[in-house]
Amino acid sequence: MASGVAKVFNGCRTLFAAAKSATPKPTATTTAAAKKTKTSTVKKSPVKKEGSTEKKPAGILKSIPISPALSDFLGVPESARTDAVKKIWEYIKLHQLQNPTNKREIICDEKLKTIFDGKDKVGILEVAKLISPHFVKTP
Known part of the structure; x- marks a missing residue:
């Protein structure tokens, strides 16, 4: 059994050796050319089609009426x-x-107290919750 295993592994070594020698090793000129092409790539802007329409923002990105x-x-x-919180x-x-x-x-100063229900101190996580009533719900 040991001789059969040795034949298989020796055969694999022979195949891998042939594959390694067949691949060309990079030279200095090819690596320099590869670096130039990598650094000189320019990102192309997406091409707009004539009939396409831009997506309208939805959810929290949508502009809606707000309280006075x-x-x-x-x-x-x-x-x-998102803009209001920013x-x-x-x-x-x-x-x-x-x-x-x-x-x-x-x-909170006087200006913030008007939108934060007159509270003197507000936690960071409360900001989004306290401005929620200021956004008018639309059907």
Whole structure:
């Protein structure tokens, strides 16, 4: 049995040796040319067809009417939820309203109190929940 196994493995070694010698080894000129082609690739922009229409945003990306209080804060009559949260966070960062000892807590000024139900302090995870009533539900 041992001699049969040796014949099989020796045969495989012979086949693999032939396959290794048949593949060309890369030279310096071919590797340099390959590097140039990899770095010089240009991404093409997708081609728009004449009859195609762009997708309209849906879900939280869709602009919907907002309450007067949130409209005064954002300065627009309608907004997407994601844009509203982004602008609220920009305001918080600009005015440094995060609690320095507990970064997960926001200390509300008068302008934020109008949209956060008059609360003095709000947690980070509460922001999305507290602005939810400001978005008018449409059928």
